[in-house]
Amino acid sequence: MSVSVTTMYRLLRSVLVLAASAAALRLPSHAQTRHNPNTCELLNTNMPGRVIFPTDPAYSAAQSSYYAGQARNMHPGCIFMPRNTEDVSQFIKTVRVRTGWDAKFAVRGGGHTLWRGAANIDDGITVDMRLINGTTLNADKSIASLGAGGRFGAVYHALKPHNLTVLGGRVPSIGVGGFLTSGGMTFLSRKEGFACDHVISYEIVLASGDVVNVTKTSHPDLWLALKGGIGNYGIVTRFDVATHPDPGMWYDLVQYNHTDAVLEAQARAFSSFMTPGNNFDPDAMMGIFYDYAGGQFFVRDALWHTGAVANPPVYNNFTSIPNMGSNGQVLPVADVVDQFGANIPPSTPRAFQLDWSFINPPAEIYMEIFQLFKNGVPALADVPGFFVEFLTQPQSVIQPGTESLFGLENNRTDYAMMLMTAAYANPADDQRVRDGITEIVRSMRGLLRRNRYLIDFVYANYADQTQGVYQSWGADNRAKLQAASIKYDPDRIFQTRASGGLKVF
Ligand SMILES: Cc1cc2nc3c(=O)[nH]c(=O)nc-3n(C[C@H](O)[C@H](O)[C@H](O)COP(=O)(O)OP(=O)(O)OC[C@H]3O[C@@H](n4cnc5c(N)ncnc54)[C@H](O)[C@@H]3O)c2cc1C
Ligand SMILES: *[C@@H]1O[C@H](CO)[C@@H](O)[C@H](O)[C@H]1NC(C)=O
Ligand SMILES: *[C@@H]1O[C@H](CO)[C@@H](O)[C@H](O)[C@H]1NC(C)=O
Ligand SMILES: *[C@@H]1O[C@H](CO)[C@@H](O)[C@H](O)[C@H]1NC(C)=O
Ligand SMILES: *[C@@H]1O[C@H](CO)[C@@H](O)[C@H](O)[C@H]1NC(C)=O
Numbered sequence: 001m002s003v004s005v006t007t008m009y010r011l012l013r014s015v016l017v018l019a020a021s022a023a024a025l026r027l028p029s030h031a032q033t034r035h036n037p038n039t040c041e042l043l044n045t046n047m048p049g050r051v052i053f054p055t056d057p058a059y060s061a062a063q064s065s066y067y068a069g070q071a072r073n074m075h076p077g078c079i080f081m082p083r084n085t086e087d088v089s090q091f092i093k094t095v096r097v098r099t100g101w102d103a104k105f106a107v108r109g110g111g112h113t114l115w116r117g118a119a120n121i122d123d124g125i126t127v128d129m130r131l132i133n134g135t136t137l138n139a140d141k142s143i144a145s146l147g148a149g150g151r152f153g154a155v156y157h158a159l160k161p162h163n164l165t166v167l168g169g170r171v172p173s174i175g176v177g178g179f180l181t182s183g184g185m186t187f188l189s190r191k192e193g194f195a196c197d198h199v200i201s202y203e204i205v206l207a208s209g210d211v212v213n214v215t216k217t218s219h220p221d222l223w224l225a226l227k228g229g230i231g232n233y234g235i236v237t238r239f240d241v242a243t244h245p246d247p248g249m250w251y252d253l254v255q256y257n258h259t260d261a262v263l264e265a266q267a268r269a270f271s272s273f274m275t276p277g278n279n280f281d282p283d284a285m286m287g288i289f290y291d292y293a294g295g296q297f298f299v300r301d302a303l304w305h306t307g308a309v310a311n312p313p314v315y316n317n318f319t320s321i322p323n324m325g326s327n328g329q330v331l332p333v334a335d336v337v338d339q340f341g342a343n344i345p346p347s348t349p350r351a352f353q354l355d356w357s358f359i360n361p362p363a364e365i366y367m368e369i370f371q372l373f374k375n376g377v378p379a380l381a382d383v384p385g386f387f388v389e390f391l392t393q394p395q396s397v398i399q400p401g402t403e404s405l406f407g408l409e410n411n412r413t414d415y416a417m418m419l420m421t422a423a424y425a426n427p428a429d430d431q432r433v434r435d436g437i438t439e440i441v442r443s444m445r446g447l448l449r450r451n452r453y454l455i456d457f458v459y460a461n462y463a464d465q466t467q468g469v470y471q472s473w474g475a476d477n478r479a480k481l482q483a484a485s486i487k488y489d490p491d492r493i494f495q496t497r498a499s500g501g502l503k504v505f
């Protein structure tokens with residue numbers, strides 16, 4: 001019974017999809033558009049060379065460059081590629097007064113959000129920011145201006161000759177736009193907090209089409225809301241961020257056998273590492289990767305030290321666990337990111353991810369969580385292409401005096417975060433993987449909650465859209481996010497026309 005209902009649903013859905021694409025094909029037809037051009041055509045007339053239509057080879061190239069299949073499989077009516085801030089402003093001024101099928105839009109940076117519709121759209125227009133990608137330094141090199149469509153691999157390489165770095169992604173392909181508007185956990189985050197706390201100025205195109213430079217003093221409410229506010233307030237075209245010295249970063253990836261003894265030792269080492277006062281080293285950022293692939297488990301620690309210290313003693317409790325050896329090196333950040341990135345799949349056919357944050361519990365609780373993973377995840381082993389990355393990492397330490405809407409305490413060193421990412425081959429398994437992973441995570445969160453370690457905060461960058469990110473920051477903070485939306489986007493353009501990402505309402 002349920003099988004035939006599912007089959008009927010699928011049939012019905014494909015009929016609807018066919019009907020929808022037939023409609024989409026009819027709409028832009030030349031005869032109709034001569035006197036009533038659609039928005040894509042209007043943009044193409046006013047700004048020649050910026051609009052990519054589905055028949056252009058550049059369209060499929062842009063589509064295939066998203067990280068996850070959920071984003072790749074969407075079909076915008078056209079892609080708008082601005083070359084500068086003025087193009088973005090003209091785009092907004094054009095689209096905001098339109099009403100047709102393509103008056104909705106999505107904004108795309110590096111294209112790394114895993115869920116459908118965050119940075120791409122069906123019908124509508126995808127604003128692909130990737131041509132706005134420069135990295136420039138001011139005269140005294142204290143500030144780097146980053147084009148919002150850049151990727152951190154290129155940013156780090158541009159700063160490498162100056163022995164400088166910025167707080168950015170740990171994989172080369174991460175986009176500047178999404179990372180910096182969502183938060184940003186990085187190598188320097190135990191010392192400096194979230195990357196968004198280092199943005200000095202945002203150049204943004206508001207819903208009116210006006211371009212403004214947003215600083216803490218010029219627009220305090222918008223400046224604060226942009227720390228995590230993603231696409232709710234406009235399209236950011238440039239970020240001016242603080243630079244930091246890069247004396248070289250030590251990086252090691254240490255692999256262990258998957259045994260209970262190893263898991264217990266990892267649990268003890270991590271709980272101890274996260275205990276306030278216990279050898280806290282602000283240059284030390286790390287993560288335990290407990291992965292499952294091809295029916296097998298893998299335990300690896302990624303260890304970083306931004307102070308150019310090789311084999312820093314702060315990691316002794318990890319590296320003294322029997323392991324397969326290590327080959328840590330001190331390299332410029334740009335090169336570490338290239339190396340680390342080479343260990344992460346360059347894209348995924350389908351993906352589902354959840355994250356959650358908590359206060360460091362005792363080792364026994366970490367061990368129980370590891371057991372929940374070990375016992376839970378094999379139930380999904382027969383899902384084609386199934387792979388899970390389960391990452392336990394310290395959360396950013398927010399510097400004293402920092403203003404933020406995350407609802408976290410500043411200067412706390414004992415916030416930790418977990419994220420579980422499943423990748424798999426086929427859309428047919430979307431629901432099964434979502435349900436299976438959600439159930440495992442529910443039991444882990446329940447354990448942390450019962451023992452009073454779970455916190456409300458959900459970190460935006462790794463969250464699924466169903467996790468209630470903005471609700472999790474607390475009612476007062478969400479009210480501030482909403483007030484900034486009402487003030488700077490009174491016509492609700494970014495709530496209703498660009499409705500795909502996380503929304504503050
Ligand atoms: C392999 C991998 C590694 C990762 N590593 C890290 C990590 O080390 N630390 C960490 O914190 N996170 C990490 N992430 C998460 C990552 O930070 C988020 O996915 C982030 O949103 C990616 O930004 P993007 O520009 O690539 O993505 P996109 O999907 O293009 O954009 C993300 C969101 O931001 C919006 N947006 C993009 N540009 C703009 C703009 N200019 N103006 C307004 N809105 C905009 C989009 O509309 C979208 O809703 C990782 C993700 C992956 C897949
Ligand atoms: C960066 O932008 C320039 C033009 O501004 C473009 O030629 C180049 O291809 C872009 N780089 C990427 C990686 O998209
Ligand atoms: C960067 O550091 C290296 C190694 O310490 C040094 O040789 C080089 O001169 C530095 N470059 C700059 C621009 O400071
Ligand atoms: C924003 O700041 C930049 C760099 O200082 C400047 O060139 C630009 O004119 C400013 N834009 C506006 C709208 O003030
Ligand atoms: C290692 O763990 C022990 C006990 O768990 C702790 O006392 C010690 O400080 C830790 N060492 C380091 C370098 O963190």
Ligand SMILES: *[C@@H]1O[C@H](CO)[C@@H](O)[C@H](O)[C@H]1NC(C)=O
Nearest residue numbers: 256257258321322323324325
């Ligand atoms: C890992 O397991 C293999 C196979 O059992 C064993 O030969 C090897 O010595 C173990 N390595 C470590 C570091 O425990």
Ligand SMILES: *[C@@H]1O[C@H](CO)[C@@H](O)[C@H](O)[C@H]1NC(C)=O
Nearest residue numbers: 276277400401410411412413
């Ligand atoms: C921040 O925490 C550190 C370490 O616990 C402490 O020494 C320092 O005084 C704290 N700073 C503030 C401003 O609370």
